[in-house]
Amino acid sequence: MHSSAGHSLILALPLLVTAGFILFSLLERRRLGALAPVSFWRRNGIAISTYLVVAVGLWTVIMIVLPQLYMIDLSLRPKLPPNQVGGPKDVYTLENYRYFLYGSTTSTAAWNTTHIKAFFLTIGASVLVTLLNFVLCYPLAFYMAQVTTRARVRIFMLLLITPYWVNEVLRAFAFRVLLGSQGVINTILLKLGLIDQPIDFLGLDVGLYAGLAYAYLLMMMFSLYNAIESLDRNQVEAARDLGAPWWYIHWSVVMPHAKPGIASGATLVFMLNAGALAAPLVLGGPRTLWFTPIVYDRFYQAFNWQQGAAYAFILLLACIVFVLLVLRLFRVGLGEIAR
Amino acid sequence: MNTATINRIAVWFYIGLFFLYLFGPLAIMGITAFNSSSYPQVYPFEGFTLKWFDGLLNDADIVYGLRNSLWIGFLVVLVSVPVGLAAAILMTQVYARARSFYYLIVVSPVLTPGVIIGISTVIFWREMTGATGTRFLYDGTLMTVVAQSSFISAYTMLIFLARLQRFDRAQEEAALDLGASHPQVFLHILLPFMRPAILSAAALAFLSSFENYNTTTFSILADKTLTTVLAGRLRQGTTPAISALAVLIIAVTFLGAVAFELVKRREEAAKAARLRQAQREEDRSLAPAGMKS
Numbered sequence: 001m002h003s004s005a006g007h008s009l010i011l012a013l014p015l016l017v018t019a020g021f022i023l024f025s026l027l028e029r030r031r032l033g034a035l036a037p038v039s040f041w042r043r044n045g046i047a048i049s050t051y052l053v054v055a056v057g058l059w060t061v062i063m064i065v066l067p068q069l070y071m072i073d074l075s076l077r078p079k080l081p082p083n084q085v086g087g088p089k090d091v092y093t094l095e096n097y098r099y100f101l102y103g104s105t106t107s108t109a110a111w112n113t114t115h116i117k118a119f120f121l122t123i124g125a126s127v128l129v130t131l132l133n134f135v136l137c138y139p140l141a142f143y144m145a146q147v148t149t150r151a152r153v154r155i156f157m158l159l160l161i162t163p164y165w166v167n168e169v170l171r172a173f174a175f176r177v178l179l180g181s182q183g184v185i186n187t188i189l190l191k192l193g194l195i196d197q198p199i200d201f202l203g204l205d206v207g208l209y210a211g212l213a214y215a216y217l218l219m220m221m222f223s224l225y226n227a228i229e230s231l232d233r234n235q236v237e238a239a240r241d242l243g244a245p246w247w248y249i250h251w252s253v254v255m256p257h258a259k260p261g262i263a264s265g266a267t268l269v270f271m272l273n274a275g276a277l278a279a280p281l282v283l284g285g286p287r288t289l290w291f292t293p294i295v296y297d298r299f300y301q302a303f304n305w306q307q308g309a310a311y312a313f314i315l316l317l318a319c320i321v322f323v324l325l326v327l328r329l330f331r332v333g334l335g336e337i338a339r
Numbered sequence: 340m341n342t343a344t345i346n347r348i349a350v351w352f353y354i355g356l357f358f359l360y361l362f363g364p365l366a367i368m369g370i371t372a373f374n375s376s377s378y379p380q381v382y383p384f385e386g387f388t389l390k391w392f393d394g395l396l397n398d399a400d401i402v403y404g405l406r407n408s409l410w411i412g413f414l415v416v417l418v419s420v421p422v423g424l425a426a427a428i429l430m431t432q433v434y435a436r437a438r439s440f441y442y443l444i445v446v447s448p449v450l451t452p453g454v455i456i457g458i459s460t461v462i463f464w465r466e467m468t469g470a471t472g473t474r475f476l477y478d479g480t481l482m483t484v485v486a487q488s489s490f491i492s493a494y495t496m497l498i499f500l501a502r503l504q505r506f507d508r509a510q511e512e513a514a515l516d517l518g519a520s521h522p523q524v525f526l527h528i529l530l531p532f533m534r535p536a537i538l539s540a541a542a543l544a545f546l547s548s549f550e551n552y553n554t555t556t557f558s559i560l561a562d563k564t565l566t567t568v569l570a571g572r573l574r575q576g577t578t579p580a581i582s583a584l585a586v587l588i589i590a591v592t593f594l595g596a597v598a599f600e601l602v603k604r605r606e607e608a609a610k611a612a613r614l615r616q617a618q619r620e621e622d623r624s625l626a627p628a629g630m631k632s
Contacts, residue, residue: 007466007470021434021436021437021440022434024434024436024437025434025436025437040432043432043521044432044521044525045520045521045522045525047521047522048521048522048525051421051425052425052428052429055421055422055425055426056422056425056426056429056445058422059422059425059426059445059488059489059492060426060444060445063460063485063488063489063492064444064445064447064448064489065444066463067456067459067460067462067463067464067489068459070459070462070463070466070467071455071458071459071462071463074462074466136357136360139350139353140353140354140357143350143354158600159358159361160361161596162592162593162596163361163362163365165546165550165592165593165595165596166365166550166585166588166589166592167549167550167551167552167566167588168550168552168553169552169566169569169570169573170368170569170585170588170589171364171365172573173368173573173577173581173582173585174364174365174367174368174585175364176573176577177364177367177368177371177379177380177577177582178363178364178367178368180577182378182380183380184367184380184381184382187380187381187382188382191382214360214364217361267450268449268450271450271451271452272452274452275452275453275454275455275553276553277453277454277552277553277556278552278553278570281570281573281574282570282573292452292454292553295454295458296454296556296557299458299557305462308458309458309462312454312455312458312459315452315454315455316451316452316455319450319451319452323450334439334442334443334446
């Protein structure tokens, strides 16, 4: 298919979907007759209704949906010199996705191992970091939500919120100060005589993983805390009185109740890790390949936006698959996790 | 020693470790900003100095980046607070069969990696402004405001939704029955009720915008914000000047967070006082006539 048709289709899509829903609701109103609730325009008045529709319409269509569709569209186009864009050569192609799997047509290798490896490393490491964050946060979240007093929770919350606002470039930098070859830990180890050569923590990717585990810890914390907090303390008490061992209380009382919070923390932390850019740039060793810097280079080093769009969409697909898996695994709805 | 004591010691040990992990790296980075050694280090502490801070103020890039970050944050608040509010109100009114679809769309930016939001925004606007001859709109600052607002509006919407759940629609109906017009109800009933949430949303929107890196690095194009200047410097090398900048940024965000907390507490106190006042008035007017002084 020639790609000039693509944009018109994309632009028409949100209009068609909205029109479809409006038509349905009108038909339903007609069916209900006098029983129908007050109409949207009467309920809010003209001015407020216009504000609601325009604000949400612009946001959802121009800022959320169309950009994503345009990105997918661009990822399916060939890279052409400007004067040929829209010309006869501008047809839809899977070339950019082929490149991700097999590399450039001139390369002799069977697979594009560098990019594929970086992709799976990113996904795998993000899953592990997510699990680690859960293990680190769960006890404190439980303690704050179920054990300690209200006044103390307020103090803990203030302590947790402050570092939460430090941006991720600086968090990554803090770990470089800590783990660099002239960093604090190496200096101490050298002084103590435990080592005679600085350990290259950054080259070994220790820095990267430590920095990632640190960067989005608090997302997990707040999700878990909010979920566990709504559990009635009496339930834990009752389970204990009935003789349940502590691990069983967590496994079959607290965690099932906190399922939506665990799911939302996991999806957020995974997504933030898989999409992390600062930590890999600042803490990655020279041979580390995280997926997001590769995407970045497609855009601003190789200036191949088509390929960059394809890579970005692959990353997005991975995140969508992960969200769906988590929803399935925990048997919760999207409405429960995104709060 | 009985098990309860051991338990308590274990819990506090864990909490101590957790907060050490949380603050340790930041504290060490903070200390390096005051050490005169030219590599950021804590030990040996070669001498207390403020020279790293001095250099920052004379650094044109950083001053420009800071100003641009503040400007972008301000614009993002202006966009994402009204949009988030509208999206939350619409959620309670949207056609029932479309609700889950609508929810999926408006919540998707929260679950999309920031880099992808930045990428898709610049792709869309590059094509759009190219096709309509409005290339002047394809500008780093403007793109960043648009890209950041697209997900920050979803954050603010979630705040407003939480608040709206506690809104009693009977208030609205009472006002309408008493002859108020729809805009009046909106302005005098709904907005005052949403006020605390609007404040929280504005603060959250500003801070999210100010500290954002992933989306901004794609959408800023040739322009700069404080975080992108910072990331650029980091790629060139590690110096205590960056620590000093970190200390400044953390100090500003910390002051912001504390100021916000204070404002919120004062609001709460004022509200409690109003409630007590109303209670007193009510008690007085309900009291038997003879008891009125």
